[in-house]
Amino acid sequence: MKAADNKTPRKKAVRDEDVRDEDVRDEAPRSQDSSARPFRARTVRARGGLSVRFDVRSFTVVALLLVAALAASVALIGTGDFPIPARDVLKSLLGNGDTGQEFIVNELRLPRVLVGLLVGASLGLGGALFQAISRNPLGSPDVLGLGQGSTAGALTVIVLFSGNAAEVTVGALVGGLATGLAIYVLAWKRGVHGYRLVLVGIGVSAIVTAVNGYLLTKADLVDAARAVVWMTGSLNGRDWPQVWPLLWLCAVLLPLVLGNARGLRMLEMGDDVAYALGVRVERTRMLLMLAAVLLTAAATAAAGPVSFVALTAPQLARRLTRSPGPNLMAAMCMGATLLIVADWASQRAFGADQLPVGVVTGVLGGVYLLWLLVTERKAGRI
Amino acid sequence: MNRTSANNPSANRLSAENVTLAYDQRVIAEHLSVEIPDNSFTVIVGPNACGKSTLLRALSRMLKPNQGRVLLDGQVIQSMPAKKVARTLGLLPQSSIAPDGITVGDLVGRGRYPHQGLLRQWSSEDERIVRESMSSTGVAELADRYVDELSGGQRQRVWIAMALAQQTPLLLLDEPTTYLDIQHQIDVLDLCAELHEQQGRTLVAVLHDLNHAARYATHLIALRDGSVIAEGAPSDIVTAELVEEVFGLRCQVIDDPETGTPLVVPAARQTRVAPAVGVADTSSTTEARDVRDGGDVKDAVNAAKGF
Numbered sequence: 001m002k003a004a005d006n007k008t009p010r011k012k013a014v015r016d017e018d019v020r021d022e023d024v025r026d027e028a029p030r031s032q033d034s035s036a037r038p039f040r041a042r043t044v045r046a047r048g049g050l051s052v053r054f055d056v057r058s059f060t061v062v063a064l065l066l067v068a069a070l071a072a073s074v075a076l077i078g079t080g081d082f083p084i085p086a087r088d089v090l091k092s093l094l095g096n097g098d099t100g101q102e103f104i105v106n107e108l109r110l111p112r113v114l115v116g117l118l119v120g121a122s123l124g125l126g127g128a129l130f131q132a133i134s135r136n137p138l139g140s141p142d143v144l145g146l147g148q149g150s151t152a153g154a155l156t157v158i159v160l161f162s163g164n165a166a167e168v169t170v171g172a173l174v175g176g177l178a179t180g181l182a183i184y185v186l187a188w189k190r191g192v193h194g195y196r197l198v199l200v201g202i203g204v205s206a207i208v209t210a211v212n213g214y215l216l217t218k219a220d221l222v223d224a225a226r227a228v229v230w231m232t233g234s235l236n237g238r239d240w241p242q243v244w245p246l247l248w249l250c251a252v253l254l255p256l257v258l259g260n261a262r263g264l265r266m267l268e269m270g271d272d273v274a275y276a277l278g279v280r281v282e283r284t285r286m287l288l289m290l291a292a293v294l295l296t297a298a299a300t301a302a303a304g305p306v307s308f309v310a311l312t313a314p315q316l317a318r319r320l321t322r323s324p325g326p327n328l329m330a331a332m333c334m335g336a337t338l339l340i341v342a343d344w345a346s347q348r349a350f351g352a353d354q355l356p357v358g359v360v361t362g363v364l365g366g367v368y369l370l371w372l373l374v375t376e377r378k379a380g381r382i
Numbered sequence: 383m384n385r386t387s388a389n390n391p392s393a394n395r396l397s398a399e400n401v402t403l404a405y406d407q408r409v410i411a412e413h414l415s416v417e418i419p420d421n422s423f424t425v426i427v428g429p430n431a432c433g434k435s436t437l438l439r440a441l442s443r444m445l446k447p448n449q450g451r452v453l454l455d456g457q458v459i460q461s462m463p464a465k466k467v468a469r470t471l472g473l474l475p476q477s478s479i480a481p482d483g484i485t486v487g488d489l490v491g492r493g494r495y496p497h498q499g500l501l502r503q504w505s506s507e508d509e510r511i512v513r514e515s516m517s518s519t520g521v522a523e524l525a526d527r528y529v530d531e532l533s534g535g536q537r538q539r540v541w542i543a544m545a546l547a548q549q550t551p552l553l554l555l556d557e558p559t560t561y562l563d564i565q566h567q568i569d570v571l572d573l574c575a576e577l578h579e580q581q582g583r584t585l586v587a588v589l590h591d592l593n594h595a596a597r598y599a600t601h602l603i604a605l606r607d608g609s610v611i612a613e614g615a616p617s618d619i620v621t622a623e624l625v626e627e628v629f630g631l632r633c634q635v636i637d638d639p640e641t642g643t644p645l646v647v648p649a650a651r652q653t654r655v656a657p658a659v660g661v662a663d664t665s666s667t668t669e670a671r672d673v674r675d676g677g678d679v680k681d682a683v684n685a686a687k688g689f
Contacts (some may be wrong), residue, residue, distance in 0.1 A: 014588055039485075039487045039488060039509070040485065040488055041488075041493060041504070043503070043504045043509075044506075045505070045506065049502055049505060050501050050502065051501075051502055051504050051505050052501070052503050052504075053501050053503040053504040090496035095416025109394045135479070142537060191393070259500065261496075262500075266492065266495055268479065268481045269478055269479050269480070269481065270475070270477050270479045272444065272473070272475030272476075272478065273475060273478045273479075275442070275443070275444050275464075275473070276442065276444075276468065276472060276474075276475060276548075277468050277492070277493070277495040277496055277548065278464040278465035278466075278467060278469070278495065278496040279464065279495070280464050281645070322483060323483070324481035324483050324484040324488070325481065355488075371621070
């Protein structure tokens, strides 16, 4: 199945007319943004053979998204039953505010925003990794059932053991990791391949959803209410104990992931090409999938299954950078921005802690997914 | 480019020794030994599912032999560091995906991957070699075009340019002319011949068209059912008997009026209706039926049926 899929582009292209003799510059209106240069990236070279390449547009997008995420964070900290102007928020963050405001900003609201930023970033990065590995925009953790797996873990703890918040977190983490492992093992056949990964993920997702439904019917009313709130994905009441583990995980995984990003970029062109170029295909893929599962499971454990961020962030980032390649940094910053903006929007529109952020991202993500399907259909890809 | 750590300097750089090749339980070839003569343009031919793509996969270390070994410069290829192999041996696979929105220049540039590192991402040498590779394949003027806008022939040249940018003395090509029209088939083969003659690279290609193989190869390997039936210069080995033995097809072999190389002319249908004497067993006729599908999975399935 894989070989046949991969051949189609070539087969299709043969039918096109050969346009070699025509004026190339006039023929390529889409090339304008790359200002007719053969290589998109700019290179910085130093003596001793060191050279670093970066794409100006991607770099700018990452920088702008970072600014947006931080600005939204300040706005979010200032939002609530006791509004604080942005200037005072910044003062308090730097330790120059008045005592009352500093308490609200640094003790009450900052950890929640940090959890939001980290969860968004982890989901964005995890989603970008999954989509790149499966070479499919649908190959994201939401669709693959990782969120459902975490939910199953959390529900088990809530319903069967009436566990406390920390135990629920552990349950969600274990559930997510177990689901990730199950998908990998079931999809593995001389290497994990895109369609197989998506199909297996959808199957696993269906099974786990059924289990979740069963667990909910078994729960008493109090547990069920708690479970449903958890299942929507929310930042309410998140505090420093949720910040630190996520921060450490990101600090360890981010360099690992970025160190393998170049190999992942080669994997985009198919396993055979990547092999031929000297990428250790299976090792790279397994390592990155493990990182993606860890990031997603940890984010879900901290905030619940916030829907659609992992699916939409990489696709939005890609459309902004207009760059092939996994766009990992851009997807990560986009995830953080999306989550914080969604949380801020829900608080502004409905008041503090009324609407869990997962509802907003779910609605936005659903609309986005429909738009994606419609445009891809117009482009003839689906 | 340099010959490193060759245990036996007289041996060829790339060879398969007594390999048994299989996908899971499906054995494609047993105890197969092949030498790729240095500086040759070797072409592997044979009916579908004879194991030619599988052999190429084994030679490029994508398929690990169940038994036997593939040697590159005297070393077992699996034991060598992946990037080191990639600097010596290039491969143009059948299945390759051009990422959405990538320019020709950037795609060809990716061929430099095995020469790069985290802190050596794009040297001026990289850029020079990429430009050279694009001009020697005639795609230099397409450098800022998007790959998905190109025609099939141009696209294949771009992929060849990427393999060239890898700067490997050995280059393997898995059915480089499939899905191209006749003009572009010849175009690509001419390009291969130039690379072989002018740059002295050793080329190994799997081809379906026997006449193209006879025209362009300096060394021909004819496979059937996973064994080498004949190998050598095309003018020495391509005979009507060989074609009948390998492909189960009755034919005449005449001199190509253009090049003097052997030209295979299949016998007219009326004369082939009578069963061929002692040849053409059922497996090879089924295999010869669909010339277009050369996918490895299909190969394996067909081979399993054939055996």
